[in-house]
Amino acid sequence: MQKGRRFRDPVSRREFLKGAAALGVGAGVAGLSLQEAAGAAAKEVNIGVLYPTSGSQARFGQMCVNAVKLAVEEVNAAGGIKSLGGAKINPIYADIQSDPGVTRNQAERLMATGNLTAATGSYVSTYTLVATEVAERYKIPYVTGSIANKLTERGFKFTFQVSPKANMFGEMQMEFAGTLAGRGKRAAVVFEDTDYGTSTSKGVIDGAKKVGFEVVMAEPYTAKFTDATPLVNKIKASKPDLFFPVSYITDALLIIRTMKQLNVNAGIIAGGAGYLIPDFYKDLGKDAEYVFSVGSWNYDVNCAEVPKIAEAYEKRYGEFLMEHAGEAYVMIWVLADAIQRAASTDPLKVRDALAKTNLTKGPGSVMPGCRVEFDETGWNKRVHPVMVQWQKGQLRTVYPASDARVKPVWPVPAWDKRG
Known part of the structure; x- marks a missing residue:
């Protein structure tokens, strides 16, 4: 048995995606009228994904990107953002090269286009502190698994931290x-x-x-x-x-x-x-x-959906789903849920939806504690380390x-x- 191959679950991957689709990508989503849905329809939703895939932190960054790819595929296979007519998540990847200066430049490059609905990343807290400063200026919601306390202690309105604090x-x-x-x-x-x-x-x-x-x-x-x-x-x-x-x-x-x-x-x-x-x-x-x-996470976290997620990742990439990659996966589903509830690609509306997040089931909830709910600072107040x-x-x-x-x-x- 390959190290890390340890989960077998009678629920199939197809059933897992079907279940996610039944949730409308997020639990408790109100339906839209046909007129509202047509007005909100979009072909795709652009999400900036900023991780170091070169330089000293490349190994960590690439694992996070792999997890993002898996989550995006699953969201889209489950029907995309149904309140936007089935719009697909379109990740726009940026290599921040394990450098805070490059992080700032890449964040500026992506956010200045005006085409992003939200962004996520950046693994290292030093990089994320920079990226979220840019996001705050452009009013782009940024969901991160970085752990520095000050990420959500600066009074920012567009930073959301799913992880425990340092x-x-x-x-x-x-x-x-x-x-x-x-x-x-x-x-x-x-x-x-x-x-x-x-x-x-x-x-x-x-x-x-x-x-x-x-x-x-x-x-x-x-x-x-x-x-x-x-x-x-x-x-x-x-x-x-x-x-x-x-x-x-x-x-x-x-x-x-x-x-x-x-x-x-x-x-x-x-x-x-x-x-x-x-x-x-x-x-x-x-x-x-x-x-x-x-x-902040492990592949055997005690949440019902985790075994299927961990198995899918390991089957594709040949290694277990590690801490930060697990968070990267969760964050895509958290964003998908917020966009679904916002029924819009407008960053301001998505930001407001993120602030009201309260996920208690589904792949967007699988942080330790099995719940994602942000407090007034943007921190997930339901999470704890393991x-x-x-x-x-x-x-x-x-x-x-x-x-x-x-x-x-x-x-x-x-x-x-x-x-």
Whole structure:
């Protein structure tokens, strides 16, 4: 069995799409008169899709784009936007090249045309902060899965955040750590030094105080480093019981390999991103076993529709649907639901419909908590992070109890006992 191929469901893919069609792309949509429908008819609805598909974050960006393609295909196969006469979602992709300056330019290029109904992306919070500034200026609704707190704390009216906020990740990590028997009290925290790392690590450090941990090290680093030895030597010298890294993929691999080389055996409770993608296990093999991480989504989230979604993605792309790609998929359905209810391609009307979103079923609802409802700031107030662990080559949800699919393996074996 291929790693990640773990779902079999008697409901067929055709039945799944039929069910989505029956919902009119979103639950609880009021019907339109023929006159209204004719007046609102459009052949397609343009959605800007901004992800890094080149540069340092290309791997993450491409997985997100793959998920967007799957979701768009499903929306369109289910009848498109029925309140607009079956108009199809037309994604307009922009490679933001893992660069905030390019992100700004690409957002300007797409939004200045006046042809977009909405936009979505951008994976890295630093890029999304830029893209949403442009979207706010052009009054284009922008739905994102990026986690920086300030995305929806700037008073913007056109930014919608489906994911948990960064501070919630650290709090969840520490809450989970507090449940581990015999875990000790010394915590080392290291984090890459962009908005993602600094905001997430703050939640870890603040959360440590609530559960009685002593933070013996809190160290930022630049994710582009090529040698983790100095950093890991500092970690080792701090003698932690638990280690909380916040990393992307290249730096995550370097840190874990160096920890093994220097025999640092602290339990690892990571901060998402690089620890949650297929490459982490592909590159590390058994050394990835038993690593915990917090995440905003996982392919086994406890929502009814998730198994079919995860199976469809893996069948097409040959790997499991990872955290940010799962969010990218959800966001297309959230947008489709809002456009359906707005019965318009007007960005202002779609923005108002997004603000009233309250999805409790269907593929647009499948964030942890199985509900998407935005508060007055544009944040999904129904979402929470989950804790996952690599077990036998599979990334499984272990906490909280409402989402857990397996029990955590704890205590974690020493490096030479893994596999």
